[in-house]
Amino acid sequence: MIGKSMRFWIVRFLTIVGILLGMFFLSKIITDNLDSYYYQILIQCGIFITLAVSLNLINGITGQFSIGHAGFYAVGAYVGASWTLLWQPRFLHSAPFLQMGTTFGDAINLVIALVLGVLAAAMAGFVVGLPSLRLRGDYLAIVTLGFGEVIRIVVLNIDEVGGARGLSGIPTLVSTGGMAVFWVFLLVIAVVVLSKNLLQSVRGLTWLAVREDEIAADAMGVNTTKVKVTAFVIGSAFAGAAGVLYAHFFTGISPDVFDMNTSIVITTMVVLGGTGSVTGAILAATLLTSLPEMLRFLKDYRMVIYSLSLIIMMLTRPQGLFGTKEIGWKSFHRRRRTSAGGSAAA
Amino acid sequence: MLTISNLTVFYGAIQALDSISLEVNQGEIVTMIGANGAGKSTTIRSISGLVRPRSGEIIFEGKPIQELPAHEIVKIGIGQSPEGRRVFANMTVRENLELGAYTRLQKKVEVSSDIEKMFTLFPRLKERERQSAGTLSGGEQQMLAIGRALMTRPRLLLLDEPSLGLAPFLVQSIFQIIRDINRQGVTVLLVEQNANQALRIANRGYVLETGNVVLAESAENLLKNDDVRKAYLGE
């Protein structure tokens, strides 16, 4: 007889292998058949879904008013790109297996870049999470926003990473052989599944409790400090990973890619989707990434229409697309009578 | 003076009032009693325009007022002392009272003489005239809240839980004051947890349960009613 726990892990392992294989072939098919313009949009969507869902961990689920997510995204992108462009050649001599160009070499470099980028972003998340212990609401928001700006300006002043010009010619580790879709959507699946697991666990409930009422959560024995900082760390780690993938797919990064507007766009995705709703964040990220592209035929009027839809959306559906509801496979559905989903903030 | 007919109020999907009707006559003290969530505060807030009813009519001195914004309702003679007092904590006692006379602030002499009247009614407030309202004790804040509502020169005064959270001996004097105010010609609609005390000073009472009026009687009869005694007077 196989023990219950053993069987659990076997099923888990097979599921993961299945998903990996499925994704691998799916991404091959997509890459071979998709026009490169739509291909790029698809990758953009994946990256922004990751950003939105990871910000949702901080903003929607834990209720910390953070609007500087592009800062972490930038940290990941720059650290990851620094590895492949600046640091990796120094190790090449002593570790020849790092040679890029082969599928294996690319993968190993990408993994190293991801690890470094994620670690750096997580560390940044830790540092930014600390003020959240003392600051609330709008004050925290402006500090996170400010942090994002500080990161951008610091990067702007570091000559090694190109200053205002940015870095270009980053090796396209992910685009060979259609691996971009694979990597990006692997990340999407990871952040979505982790969010969902968390939301379904009792520990996840304590995160929601921090959002609902910090003082009451504290009185129930929830270490609110730890929850908030953890949310920041995990959320920014994912943003960092998204940054690494961005750098290695688009092969060029500059400080403007990570400016305040990007932060604001990510925040908008979370609110538009319905604060706290993972499905909502996914949908809003897809919508807001593809909408400007779809409106491209409007030329100059594109951004005006975009901003107008934003306003009208907020005025007509302030709880976001999904409120706090989730849709999707059955287990994903939290049977909670929803109300105005917005009480997350404040 | 005030007639409410078939008033229905929703908060989102939740129904707070289910077609209730009640009236208040000139010179009366009318009280609403009932459990928390029965709809007492909602009724008061609908009258003063803080909540928009979904349907029904509120008629004050012959005019429908359910569509009027809150500040217009104050102008036509309905004042309210809200639940939880809600004085402007960082302003002085005098400034709070002045704000009660906001609509006629330019008539300085008249306003000061009204403030003096409040000080005769509440001598405690006189002592604290220049103190910021946040530093007052609960009872003093309640007096200020009532005083502030009286400064709007209401013909109908709405009082939402005036005795909430006050020491027992202060509760006595608050009810005494309500009676005094009424004797000076102000009609009072009173919402109270303390049904016992409220019914003792009221002429008539309404008993609310889950958004409905279940009993409407003279206060005397309500005090004698067995169900009321059991459910709300604790006997």
Added chain:
Amino acid sequence: MNRLLETKAITKKFGGLAAVSDLNIWLDFGELIGMIGPNGAGKTTVFNLLTGVYEPTEGDISFADQRINGLKTFQIARIGAARTFQNIRLFKNLTTLENVKVAGHMNTHSGLYASLFKTHSQLTSDSEIDGRARKMLEAMNLSHAADIRAGDLAYGLQRRLEIARALATSPKLLLLDEPAAGMNPQEKQELMGLIRKIREDFSLTILLIEHDMKLVMGICERIYVLDYGKIIAQGNPSEISRNPKVIAAYLGEDYSDDTALETP
């Protein structure tokens, strides 16, 4: 010694103002103690000091033979002091059951990693918590409302859920801040029965703040009276109701005329 809680000369100042000064109170195991006093006398501040929301400016608090001043609220909650709030503070957008589960999370054996990756041990521990929470709801007659959003519960049920949630932390000491506020006499009557029952069932020590004299006098064994942040009297209900200081500061002369003193 069977002291559960003792404060030694604690003082709390906000700016220059002392909200609580030189406060000495104690609770023995299993006692049911009331705390009364006018609004603004500092009763809730005392609760906040005992639960670590504020740190005392001076003095010591010991709880279960441990000095707890300086400890964080969640640490004190984990040692075994749970509370309810005067202005109900439920997690409004969570269901009734989820509210109780949050309080039960301390019993989870699995860490964050386990929750993120949904390991087997986490699933078992979560279902244990689920089971305990459902039992707690049963004890408080809330089972029928398990899946209702807490913010949508009727007022009386919200107050009960606050108590259920506090109980789910498995406390030794339960602090109730105006548990009967906004209830009608009938509900108050039921609440009194319930408080007595949970004290027995969970072998609790209870400290409660309440304005309803009938309730306080009815169930408390001992009462502290606070005025201007100081204890002006303490004793059993009949002593308190006759104490001239208490009558002057709080109850008023004609107190006994209006509110029946006899226990229900």
Added chain:
Amino acid sequence: MQALLQNLIYGVQLGSLYALIALGYTMVYGVLGLINFAHGDVYMVGAYVGFYACTKWLPFQDISVHPEAAWHNLGMAFITLMLAILLCAALGMLIERFAYRPLRNGLKDLDAHFWGFVIALPLTAKFITIASPFGLISFIGVGIVVGYVMRPLIKHLASRIKLTSSRLNALITAIGVSLLLENGGILLFGANPNFIPNLLPERKFNLPGGISVQSGQMAILAVSLFLMISLRYIVLYTKPGKAMRAISYDIEAAKLMGIDTDRVISFTFAIGAGLAGAGGAMVAAFTHIKITPLFGLQPGLKAFVAAVLGGAGNIPGAVLGGILMGVAEAFVAGSKYVSYRDAIAFCLLILVLLFRPSGLLGKNVVEKV
């Protein structure tokens, strides 16, 4: 020492400008608890009003040709300032009425019509040139008609509206308005930078110690100071000022005092926007800076930081925060770390908030338990 003082003077001038914008943020925050993100763009509009007034609308004379026209130009400059204040105040009221009020009171027919109208504008602008009066009239006419047609649609979208008091919602709406003003500005004013040529005689005053002050700097400082003092008077001693304070403590209680809160909030936006407009126009006129539709973004953000630094909702705090930030920035700009001048604002902010979480003059609100 000389450089130090020179930097200080520049810093105070810059700071007074930040303070002027910060006041709008802080007042709106005070009454509504809303970060009015579009405020920096109102400043931009003020600069454009200044630009159009100086170069197109008003008969300014070229002082390099007619030096005697200085007084005439000064009068015109005053009119420009008034225009900027009035137009921006109107813009502020418009924003409040149609973007923020529906968040509080729900979407009414008029709001739906207005937004329908606004949606129609960019679409019609493609086909109708608004240069001629006829074009303008038909442009607006089409807008009104399309707005009327769109109204039921927008109302339908809003039919299941749930009013929330979420700050995130309000923030996103404000961001939407900000984007609308910026991109609308690009359509209307063009994306290319403009600047105002020399219209007033510029004088350099030499003070003892080798320090010099530009007349433009002095003017900005003087006007800002005057406006701030007037504001203080309005808030403390006038009827709407008292109402503003009441609303900022408790909006519902204020309604029960007979205060028409919507009107007072509208008034607050008008004042705040007017101040920002004045700032924009002055900067455009006196510093000859290049103005673009995105030109309000950075100063707006810094002014907001200044407001938070001083304590959001606190009027003297906004002035203090603004000046402090201006001075800090001037010193960084005058040092070898000049490329970090945009970062100093945030570093200062983070530092201050860590020690005083509600800002320098903000009341440290202990949440009631």
